[in-house]
Amino acid sequence: MSQAQDYIALDKKYVWHHLTQHKLYEKGDPIVIVEGKGNRVKDINGKDYLDCVAGGVWTVNVGYANERMVRAVADQIATLNYFANSYANLPTIRFSEKLISHMPGLDRVYMSNSGSEANEKAFKIVRQIGQLKHGGKKTKIMFRYRDYHGTTIGCLSACGQFERKNQYGPFVPGFVEFPDCSAYRYHMENDPDAGVKFAKKFEEVLLKEDPDTVGGVIIEPITAGGGVIVPPDGYMETLDEICKKYGVLLIIDEVVCGVGRTGKWFGYQHWNVKPDMVTMAKGVASGYAPISCTVATEQVFQDFVNDPADRDAYFRDISTFGGCTAGPAAGYENICIIEDENLLDNVNRQGAYLMDGLMALKDKYEIVGDVRGKGLFAGIELVKDRATREPADESKAGALCGACMKEGVIIGRTARCFRDLNNTVCFAPALNSTKDDMDELLAALDKGLATL
Numbered sequence: 001m002s003q004a005q006d007y008i009a010l011d012k013k014y015v016w017h018h019l020t021q022h023k024l025y026e027k028g029d030p031i032v033i034v035e036g037k038g039n040r041v042k043d044i045n046g047k048d049y050l051d052c053v054a055g056g057v058w059t060v061n062v063g064y065a066n067e068r069m070v071r072a073v074a075d076q077i078a079t080l081n082y083f084a085n086s087y088a089n090l091p092t093i094r095f096s097e098k099l100i101s102h103m104p105g106l107d108r109v110y111m112s113n114s115g116s117e118a119n120e121k122a123f124k125i126v127r128q129i130g131q132l133k134h135g136g137k138k139t140k141i142m143f144r145y146r147d148y149h150g151t152t153i154g155c156l157s158a159c160g161q162f163e164r165k166n167q168y169g170p171f172v173p174g175f176v177e178f179p180d181c182s183a184y185r186y187h188m189e190n191d192p193d194a195g196v197k198f199a200k201k202f203e204e205v206l207l208k209e210d211p212d213t214v215g216g217v218i219i220e221p222i223t224a225g226g227g228v229i230v231p232p233d234g235y236m237e238t239l240d241e242i243c244k245k246y247g248v249l250l251i252i253d254e255v256v257c258g259v260g261r262t263g264k265w266f267g268y269q270h271w272n273v274k275p276d277m278v279t280m281a282k283g284v285a286s287g288y289a290p291i292s293c294t295v296a297t298e299q300v301f302q303d304f305v306n307d308p309a310d311r312d313a314y315f316r317d318i319s320t321f322g323g324c325t326a327g328p329a330a331g332y333e334n335i336c337i338i339e340d341e342n343l344l345d346n347v348n349r350q351g352a353y354l355m356d357g358l359m360a361l362k363d364k365y366e367i368v369g370d371v372r373g374k375g376l377f378a379g380i381e382l383v384k385d386r387a388t389r390e391p392a393d394e395s396k397a398g399a400l401c402g403a404c405m406k407e408g409v410i411i412g413r414t415a416r417c418f419r420d421l422n423n424t425v426c427f428a429p430a431l432n433s434t435k436d437d438m439d440e441l442l443a444a445l446d447k448g449l450a451t452l
Helices: 003-014 020-025 054-058 067-079 090-100 115-133 195-209 235-248 299-300 326-341 341-362 394-406 434-450
Strands: 032-035 039-044 048-051 107-114 139-144 174-178 214-220 249-253 275-279 292-296 367-375 379-383 424-427
Touching: 003 299, 020 434, 032 174, 048 054, 090 107, 090 292, 090 326, 107 115, 107 299, 115 214, 115 292, 139 195, 174 195, 195 214, 195 235, 195 292, 214 235, 235 249, 292 299, 292 326, 326 341, 341 367, 341 379, 341 434, 379 394, 394 424, 394 434
Parallel strands: 139 174, 139 214, 214 249, 249 275
Antiparallel strands: 032 039, 039 048, 107 292, 275 292, 367 379, 379 424
């Protein structure tokens, strides 16, 4: 056997892959990625691909083998690789200051190493504030149908995707679901009041639960894996007003959208809202080192500043690898690259070009029911019938991804999230993508859609 075949055999014998039914490997092989440069990756057989999902899960935002990122991580590890974050270190200080400079109204950065962890911290903050300030009453946390917030049992308790949480219960009590805001699915895309109406659905559930028992609500600014759902105008502002009215902490999960993906530093900044906490991971360091953050207002932070003699009044949490210094060093350099190379402008420019191309494909192919997104985060929803909007079977989305792979372009899809809504294919190319990259993506999609 060749060396490639040897590695594939070893993978099939020893490795347990994420989100994978390994029965498939009895007749097929996993794709082994061995090299990345710029916005392209190469597999073990030498095939070259344009990566239009930034590492498969919307992470490698400034591209592969970026010399500035590699040097920043290497230099930091050579100086100090780790010390527990109950102490201070220079890269965390520098990174926190740089991050907060792009988040007006937020003040404090709590470090951990995954999006799930970042959201768990936010949930713990809500619960502890409920004990410290509200006599243990305001501890419920609301979440939105179709949103995803992580893979731990706590985060799955706040998961609006059936298949992601199926069979993993019983879940943590005190989590309450409210309806999504998909204007397309509810035939409301031409209703100018759709955003307000969807936000009022949140208020209805909140009132049913009793606002005196609800401490927080978590949402994605744009629902990501649940279908790339952009909220209608007025939705975010109205939801924020409702939260302020009833004293509910607003948590924005920016794990996917954060740090430039949508054409602003953070997705929520497309709207006039003032979150109490913002969580982030994935693109914070473009995958060059693990890092996540739970960022809070000074008011939230001050709820934990109390008499040191009170052993229950501080945030009693720790993340072991929140003390790794490579993460904040990479996060700092990542932000600097986005600033220095004006990548937000590029995201908006290339994103507009991509959206125009996707709309042209919608005009060409009846199977494309809807096109949506912001910046370099976009999706197309596949349907059986445009009039009824009946979702296409997820096999169609899988077939389109497979067709694009044959053309050397990697795209993503909503997979293993729902029983009947795994019908959206999605795109999240690197923030420094070019017009040529967009043309290559659109050409692959055109060929793939023609086969469905």
